[in-house]
Amino acid sequence: MARVVPSWEGSSTLDALQELVEVAGRLPQEVARQAGLSTSELHALRHLSSSPMGPVDLARALGVTSAASSGVVDRLAGRGHVERRPHPQDRRRTEVVITDAGRLEVARRLAPMFEGLARTDAALSPAEREVVERFLRGATAAMRSLT
Amino acid sequence: MARVVPSWEGSSTLDALQELVEVAGRLPQEVARQAGLSTSELHALRHLSSSPMGPVDLARALGVTSAASSGVVDRLAGRGHVERRPHPQDRRRTEVVITDAGRLEVARRLAPMFEGLARTDAALSPAEREVVERFLRGATAAMRSLT
DNA sequence: ACCTGATGACTAAGTTGGTGAGTGATATTA
DNA sequence: TAATATCACTCACCAACTTAGTCATCAGGT
Numbered sequence: 001m002a003r004v005v006p007s008w009e010g011s012s013t014l015d016a017l018q019e020l021v022e023v024a025g026r027l028p029q030e031v032a033r034q035a036g037l038s039t040s041e042l043h044a045l046r047h048l049s050s051s052p053m054g055p056v057d058l059a060r061a062l063g064v065t066s067a068a069s070s071g072v073v074d075r076l077a078g079r080g081h082v083e084r085r086p087h088p089q090d091r092r093r094t095e096v097v098i099t100d101a102g103r104l105e106v107a108r109r110l111a112p113m114f115e116g117l118a119r120t121d122a123a124l125s126p127a128e129r130e131v132v133e134r135f136l137r138g139a140t141a142a143m144r145s146l147t
Numbered sequence: 148m149a150r151v152v153p154s155w156e157g158s159s160t161l162d163a164l165q166e167l168v169e170v171a172g173r174l175p176q177e178v179a180r181q182a183g184l185s186t187s188e189l190h191a192l193r194h195l196s197s198s199p200m201g202p203v204d205l206a207r208a209l210g211v212t213s214a215a216s217s218g219v220v221d222r223l224a225g226r227g228h229v230e231r232r233p234h235p236q237d238r239r240r241t242e243v244v245i246t247d248a249g250r251l252e253v254a255r256r257l258a259p260m261f262e263g264l265a266r267t268d269a270a271l272s273p274a275e276r277e278v279v280e281r282f283l284r285g286a287t288a289a290m291r292s293l294t
Numbered sequence: 295a296c297c298t299g300a301t302g303a304c305t306a307a308g309t310t311g312g313t314g315a316g317t318g319a320t321a322t323t324a
Numbered sequence: 325t326a327a328t329a330t331c332a333c334t335c336a337c338c339a340a341c342t343t344a345g346t347c348a349t350c351a352g353g354t
Contacts, residue, residue: 023290024168054331056331065313066331066332068313094332113292116292117286132279135268136164136167138270139264140163140166140167201302213303214344215341239348240302241302
């Protein structure tokens with residue numbers, strides 16, 4: 001019986017990568033659950049913490065319809081995590097801005113991970129850093145090739 | 148305004164990791180869509196391609212209730228991707244077995260990625276492999292620390 | 295051999311978060 | 325200025341989940 005999803009014929013690296021992807025995949029679910037949010041709401045907060053944007057942009061970032069995005073913003077606004085603001089120039093637009101409370105919510109939940117990642121990263125020499133980056137970029141490209 | 152989700156104060160490695168995680172996160176959605184499956188159905192096929200299991204085990208693997216898992220198996224069975232078989236010893240149990248068609252479905256969709264990953268992996272020397280693995284394990288641990 | 299409690303699969307009903315289609319206001323282009 | 329596009333939003337509907345059970349079967353203790 002041919003193994004179709006090859007359980008990594010002995011490559012420790014790819015095995016570690018598979019584990020990473022699995023854990024990373026569960027992460028949003030888990031963090032969202034802890035925060036009492038849906039995964040879409042959490043991802044929305046992540047995106048909005050980089051910069052404000054309108055519901056339609058948010059929809060594109062989340063990969064959902066603008067109808068769904070409208071609901072996401074509603075729920076986040078209801079919890080005080082974001083605010084709707086009129087766009088100064090274009091009166092069709094609404095800017096969705098993350099509040100300090102929203103920012104704090106995301107921060108609190110993710111801080112331990114960022115610390116751990118920073119430590120792992122700091123342990124690398126410049127030469128090692130280059131090796132790791134090349135591998136990660138290559139793996140990313142391999143995954144992108146499916147889309 | 149303090150950046151809370153630090154956009155990687157200049158670490159190319161963590162930047163690459165972030166991109167990897169983002170792409171890997173979209174992957175299931177995208178692949179499932181192409182295959183005409185829900186993400187749960189796709190993940191179920193992945194798990195079942197390693198070994199058969201009952202609906203309850205599947206539920207645990209997917210992180211859903213057994214009620215939901217029952218529906219997943221229904222839908223996969225309806226499409227001929229899996230079969231329900233009576234457990235030889237325990238008559239309470241059902242074994243859900245992936246069919247060749249199901250196996251092929253997953254294989255076809257993921258093959259290009261595995262090839263790309265294998266190429267990326269093959270480019271590593273043993274010493275480099277060790278560096279990469281250490282980084283991946285460290286990053287995985289950092290993510291696990293949130294749960 | 296016989297209860298008792300645990301386990302596995304499943305069903306029914308309700309909830310949630312999504313889609314598709316369409317509206318009204320505003321902006322942009324011909 | 326008329327036609328077209330874009331933005332935010334609403335409504336009706338749907339898929340996939342949950343909770344709360346049912347029923348059959350198994351395993352352990354008496």
